[in-house]
Amino acid sequence: MFGHHRNDKGRDDPDDLVLEPRDVTFDWSNLPTHWVPDEPLVTHTCNVLHLLLPAGERWFVDLFTRAVPLIKDDRLREDVLGFIGQETLHARSHQGVLDHWKTRGIDTDPYVAQIEWMFRAALGDRELPAKRREEWLIERLAIVAAIEHITATLGNWALNSPALDAAKADPTMLDLLRWHGAEEVVHRAVAFDLFTHLDGRYLHRARAMLTTAPIMLWLWVRGIAFLMRTDPELGGRVKPRWRHYFRASRRHLLPPAHQLVGQTLNYCRPSYHPSKEFSTGQAVAYLASSPAATAAAV
Amino acid sequence: MDDYQIPPPDLRGRAHADRMFRMLGALVTGYEWLANGAHSRRPSTQRVDRDLNLVVDEIRIEGQNVRSYRLVAAGGEKLPSWQPGCHLDVLLPTGRRRQYSLCGDPRDRGSYRIAVRRIDTGAGGSRELHDSVGTGCALTVRGPRNGFPYVRADRYLFIAGGIGITPILPMVKQAAADGAQWQLVYTGRSRASMPFLDELSALDPARVRLRPYDEFGFPASGSELLQYAPNQATVYCCGPAPIIANVRRDLPDSAAQALHFERFTTPPIVDGRPFEIALTRSNRVLTVPADRSALDVIRQQIPDIAYSCQRGFCGTCRSRVISGEVDHRDRVLTDGERTDTMTICVSRSRGDRIVLDL
Numbered sequence: 001m002f003g004h005h006r007n008d009k010g011r012d013d014p015d016d017l018v019l020e021p022r023d024v025t026f027d028w029s030n031l032p033t034h035w036v037p038d039e040p041l042v043t044h045t046c047n048v049l050h051l052l053l054p055a056g057e058r059w060f061v062d063l064f065t066r067a068v069p070l071i072k073d074d075r076l077r078e079d080v081l082g083f084i085g086q087e088t089l090h091a092r093s094h095q096g097v098l099d100h101w102k103t104r105g106i107d108t109d110p111y112v113a114q115i116e117w118m119f120r121a122a123l124g125d126r127e128l129p130a131k132r133r134e135e136w137l138i139e140r141l142a143i144v145a146a147i148e149h150i151t152a153t154l155g156n157w158a159l160n161s162p163a164l165d166a167a168k169a170d171p172t173m174l175d176l177l178r179w180h181g182a183e184e185v186v187h188r189a190v191a192f193d194l195f196t197h198l199d200g201r202y203l204h205r206a207r208a209m210l211t212t213a214p215i216m217l218w219l220w221v222r223g224i225a226f227l228m229r230t231d232p233e234l235g236g237r238v239k240p241r242w243r244h245y246f247r248a249s250r251r252h253l254l255p256p257a258h259q260l261v262g263q264t265l266n267y268c269r270p271s272y273h274p275s276k277e278f279s280t281g282q283a284v285a286y287l288a289s290s291p292a293a294t295a296a297a298v
Numbered sequence: 299m300d301d302y303q304i305p306p307p308d309l310r311g312r313a314h315a316d317r318m319f320r321m322l323g324a325l326v327t328g329y330e331w332l333a334n335g336a337h338s339r340r341p342s343t344q345r346v347d348r349d350l351n352l353v354v355d356e357i358r359i360e361g362q363n364v365r366s367y368r369l370v371a372a373g374g375e376k377l378p379s380w381q382p383g384c385h386l387d388v389l390l391p392t393g394r395r396r397q398y399s400l401c402g403d404p405r406d407r408g409s410y411r412i413a414v415r416r417i418d419t420g421a422g423g424s425r426e427l428h429d430s431v432g433t434g435c436a437l438t439v440r441g442p443r444n445g446f447p448y449v450r451a452d453r454y455l456f457i458a459g460g461i462g463i464t465p466i467l468p469m470v471k472q473a474a475a476d477g478a479q480w481q482l483v484y485t486g487r488s489r490a491s492m493p494f495l496d497e498l499s500a501l502d503p504a505r506v507r508l509r510p511y512d513e514f515g516f517p518a519s520g521s522e523l524l525q526y527a528p529n530q531a532t533v534y535c536c537g538p539a540p541i542i543a544n545v546r547r548d549l550p551d552s553a554a555q556a557l558h559f560e561r562f563t564t565p566p567i568v569d570g571r572p573f574e575i576a577l578t579r580s581n582r583v584l585t586v587p588a589d590r591s592a593l594d595v596i597r598q599q600i601p602d603i604a605y606s607c608q609r610g611f612c613g614t615c616r617s618r619v620i621s622g623e624v625d626h627r628d629r630v631l632t633d634g635e636r637t638d639t640m641t642i643c644v645s646r647s648r649g650d651r652i653v654l655d656l
């Protein structure tokens with residue numbers, strides 16, 4: 001009767017959180033092109049998030065909305081509904097950056113069109129019989145769970161990145177990344193738990209990550225190159241180089257490769273559960289002081 | 299539906315479709331083929347029962363109109379663990395569902411304690427508990443869930459208003475046990491109406507500040523309460539909506555640096571009029587009373603309906619309107635969208651009836 005899959009990692013970290021979206025807004029009117037001053041590669045590596053997330057998170061929301069009727073666990077349903085609202089606001093907030101760029105003459109449409117195609121067409125719905133339609137939905141939920149582990153990893157990194165403050169990164173952009181990162185950490189188990197509830201086959205889970213992670217890396221590399229080509233202040237003169245990334249990550253301005261690879265492999269361990277990673281308490285504490293989250297209308 | 303056979307245009311504007319994305323499309327096709335392979339069948343989804351069957355073990359008077367209920371498992375089992383800030387969803391015998399903060403000791407795995415103030419003008423949940431739930435009564439609850447997470451910090455200011463002391467009480471005890479630097483400001487109509495003064499008297503009196511309205515007046519500002527904040531304190535605030543609003547507003551001018559708050563009531567429906575909703579797909583007509591939302595009523599009939607914020611900003615619950623004039627109360631839909639959609643969590647009908655494609 002009282003079976004309850006909770007991790008017993010100690011009473012210190014808050015658990016069983018109610019997930020609620022926050023009605024945040026961000027003002028980009030003073031956003032410099034290189035919002036990490038003199039660090040175009042760092043700036044654009046983070047900027048790829050704005051290219052990927054609006055389309056990606058709307059896709060999550062779409063899939064999750066259609067998964068709701070399959071759920072036979074009221075508590076998980078509450079989590080999924082909270083997740084949907086949070087991801088909706090994430091997509092909207094990153095879209096705000098794209099809209100701002102457009103007013104400054106930076107056109108990201110060609111790249112974004114490809115991402116839209118990937119999520120909406122390649123990974124979209126098919127004319128399928130009902131049973132196979134459901135299988136295709138759940139197979140894609142495995143991909144969402146894999147991506148959610150990556151977003152939680154990045155979110156956790158963003159919450160622990162004092163080097164960006166020291167580099168005088170734009171405070172509004174840092175708040176966007178950390179507010180989003182904090183909500184990713186807080187809801188990190190939802191997609192995993194949903195996949196586990198509806199399917200849970202280890203092979204499908206691991207396969208989703210091993211396919212997704214290299215594609216994400218590829219999209220990131222392409223996105224950085226695209227943004228550096230389009231950057232009006234660089235004028236195509238500066239090319240992204242791997243050694244620039246390694247230099248920046250050594251200075252803690254970007255997440256280190258070993259952490260990203262390590263977390264990818266960690267997800268593929270059979271005993272993995274998102275609640276064993278990262279600190280909900282740290283994320284909750286950030287949300288209680290984030291300028292955008294504390295200003296959100298309630 | 300976009301055609302996934304046709305990859306998107308090339309990134310540099312060349313005439314052919316993007317070659318890499320053509321490969322990505324092929325990869326997805328292969329992935330789908332794998333997914334359809336018959337190597338293992340997807341296990342069927344098991345229904346998960348979240349109900350806890352509890353029994354009222356003891357009822358105590360904690361203040362004017364305030365009673366606490368000690369709940370134990372009907373079979374005497376250990377209860378799920380909880381943390382300060384957690385609440386239970388209590389299903390009352392008449393079917394009402396109410397949330398009450400846990401205010402006992404988290405280390406006690408044998409019982410839960412909730413405290414309830416009887417509100418004569420309320421929707422009836424508290425009256426029902428006070429009047430018809432006695433010792434030995436069975437109660438079904440869900441949870442615990444945490445809507446007000448308590449996070450470790452070195453310095454705290456706790457602000458409680460009236461029955462808002464319930465989630466704060468275990469936090470204060472935890473902070474005291476951890477040796478944190480903390481202050482509690484506790485307001486309420488009068489000392490007699492403020493529950494748990496006896497338990498608070500066991501704590502360091504220099505840290506507990508009682509400010510009943512009949513002695514100090516209703517707090518005129520947030521600053522009046524925030525003045526007790528230790529430097530860089532984390533504030534936990536639970537109480538009447540005006541107190542929370544004032545504390546939120548004045549926080550930037552205080553010594554505190556973070557604010558966690560929990561409201562006990564959902565925002566009231568302003569100028570609500572009852573109306574009917576006809577649902578075409580499920581072929582039903584429902585009546586929305588003045589004090590409930592359309593979502594609330596529809597959800598009882600369609601439990602799988604998607605919604606999220608319940609405050610009209612996320613847009614998850616948008617539904618297609620077939621006919622009827624909508625009183626749009628959301629802050630998300632564009633004028634164009636408002637011509638044929640509404641967010642059912644906050645928006646209502648201007649007329650007597652609205653027809654939805656649900």
Ligand SMILES: [Fe+2]
Pocket residue numbers: 057086087090091151180184
């Ligand atoms: Fe997100």
Ligand SMILES: [Fe+2]
Pocket residue numbers: 087148151183184187
């Ligand atoms: Fe997420």
